[in-house]
Amino acid sequence: MLVQVEGVTRSASGAALVEVRTSVGTVTVRWCGDLEATPGAHHVEWELDEEFRWGPDCHPVDAGTPRLGQDERGAFFRGRLGLTSSTPAFAHLELADAVVDLGRVDALPDDAAGSWVEVHLEPGKVAAHPYSTERYRPEGGGDGGGSGGGAEEGRSACAPEATDPREPRTRAWTNRVLRPPLEPELSRSARSGIFASHHAARNCRTPVAG
Template sequence: MLIELVKVAKIPSSPWLARIRTPFGGTAVRWCGDQAAEPGEYHVEWTVDEDIAWGRNAKPAAGTGPGVRPDGHCVVLRGRLNLTGDGAAVLDLDGTQILLDLAAPLPEGVPGTWVELFLEPEKVALYPFRL
């Protein structure tokens, strides 16, 4: 996914965080690239380092369409949630696939729907790469 990097900063007792913008919102998440990265456009891979538990950190979305936004001390990712053949899940964030581990099976009817994930910024990571 192509994102706009606004700033990379270190907050005490936290990893390096990047303030980013996408066409569907912005937030701050863990940056796994060069700490001296200049503002600009970067292609990134997203990862989520937390098991997804329906009703705890995953809920039905309030709307449709992809979204990225802050919410208090959390980052909210909104996308379509689908299952893989091996019991994991994938969040489709505007065509970018984010592989997720599930803490327990999803309730019936959830796969294929719009969901929101509520995650700590340190648990969502961006890995920049060159095309």
């Protein structure tokens, strides 16, 4: 998703926070990218670090419009619910031009797929991982040389210091498999297949350029 990011602030615990403005709302989240080049336009991948349960923090809504923001309960994301065809099924939220991974949703009704839902979680559990479509490539792929595919920039807020000089310091790591966003025109069956593969590899550590 293409977003507009404001300057970095710090939470009481020291986490880097940014205000992210999108076409469907504004939310303050943890920033997992280059701290020195943060303000401005970025493509980001959303990470919602929550174990959702149907009812308390994931529920159907009548409004058929995508939305994200913050209210008295914390951060919220509203979109159309998609499910993989795997067993167990994994959920994702179609939010404007983004697809947001929800993982497994406990007590999910059988007829929930395709419905409009809203998920709620603490703001500190929402992270934005920036990426560049020009620099993204599979691990081991390359443009020759030993640069690792890009000039070194500032340190990523969520990435450890690189120990290999060939690796750019701006790569963000997470326990989820990150990737460029799915194209909006993909069918739901195609999305489900991709997310099934995504979760099969969920324990891998995959780098994404920051």
